[in-house]
Amino acid sequence: MKRIHCWIYLLLAIVGLSACQGKKEGGTRTISVTIEPQRYFAEKIAGDLFQINCVTPAGQSPETYDPTPQQMVQISQSQAYFRIGEIGFEQAWMKNLQSQNPDMVVFDLSEGMKLIKNEEEAHEEGEAHHHHHHGSVDPHIWTSISGARVIAQNTCQAFIKLDPENQEIYRAGYQRLIEEIDSTEAEMKQLLQPLAGAAFIIYHPTLTYFAREFGLKQLCIELDGKEPSPAQLKQLLETATQSGAKVVFVQQEFDQKNAELIAKETGCRLVTINPLSYNWHDEMIRLATILAGKDGQAD
Template identity: 60%
Template sequence: MKHLNIWMICLSLCLLATCTNKQQDAKMISVTIEPQRYFAERIAGDKFKVNSVVPSGQSPETYDPTPQQMIQIDKSQAYFRIGFIGFEQAWMDNIIKNNPDLKIFDLSEGMEFVRNEEEHDGHHHEGEHHHHHPGGIDPHVWSSLQGSKVIAQNTLNAFIALDKENEAYYRDNYDRLMGEINQTSESITSLLEPLKGTAFIIYHPALTYLADEFGLHQLCIEMDGKEPSPAQLKRLIETAKEHDARVVFIQQEFDQRNAELIAKEAGCKLIRINPLDYDWNKEMIHIAQSLADGKAD
């Protein structure tokens, strides 16, 4: 963790200089990533401001917050964590230590996790490439239909716990959100159900749960958080050809050179996606449509 001691000194000075107290800002909550803000804002309506800590375009696996962002957390009544993402693994202890009154809610609670050490039928084949996260749990629960419903339910429960007086308001908003999620699910299911067994390539394995739901093969360029060696790249290209992969997904947080090389060598279409986009529903449909279009080419 970069220059942690200097960072903590700067944070302490900023906190001492902050005159705003939590009581004044009691109607704000913080979340880790932008897709959480999508769910939280739809349920919170005008009752809470939602502060997203990891900015768009930054990786929540490795991001270090600024002192100003930590001050925003200090102003928050609660923190909604997504579960096991790298940022939370590295920073939650410090966040809790510096904010002992901060209420913490885990939006992944009740989720059926994919664990890296396990083999999953239809997804773990010789020659495939996998990524391992600390603790063995894949954290990208929001990039799936099941995960979206778990997050929505836990977000509702958190707001009710924080503000019981407005429970009916939050439940009405939750019902509207579930309508959006169900509509999105129908669109994605119609696109992906015919693609069972289809392979796709992605730099960072952000679509593990989506692949698991629809019997897709996710082939990852990243090897345990590192750039692949030339030998690993060669094996990945061979595996992509064997599985007739048609799409290579690129993400703005990661280097594109290897993805471009693989797309050229394997004859795949290069498509930019952003699983961390605020507009969860539009991005999920974009990903599904891209897979369907790739298979049709």
């Protein structure tokens, strides 16, 4: 994770002085979130009652992202911050953001979720292999149906606490979102049930919860947040070949070199995905469709 430079801390002190003023004078109530899928859920529930500021830009990794000075000002003008849980950006910045913006309420949207710990190899449930990322737990809860429900519920409750006068609007938006999540689950189950136990390869272990939920096996190229050594790469190639995996997933935020090598050596399709997409429903269905080989591009 990149170092946080001293000049940024100085900026935070300056921003903190104007934070309260920005919140009082702003006509539109604003909350900040870490990633785009959170913005999707929040806007489904709150409509136009709140402006949703997403900190991590498209194409950037929320594991290592450092906010710009302009973003620090935007965060300081937020009534609340909805954190996804324990992703790298939040671990590096959250304490400082709270200390510089004491009036900003922070809600943890992972509260109530059965989290997967890093040290778990998940062999007991057979849903993942070599999954790891920075922090003590896997933060990618939005890539599962159960995680989406937890996020939706916590988001709704947060809006009600911030604005109890409009709680019926938030409850109605939440109910519509839950219906969408339910229909997404039904469509994904239809696509993925025949694949129970099947494996897929991915560079960064973003789909651990997804794999656990649908009985799949995730094989990760990235190990301990780093590129694999030649020996580890050789072992992964052997495991991938034995697993019968047909797809290697890559994300634009990460290097594709080793993923391309593994795809070539195993004969797997190399497919770019975007779990950080704002369009949560579309991306979840796309994942299931690709794994099921029904996206029109399978061999």
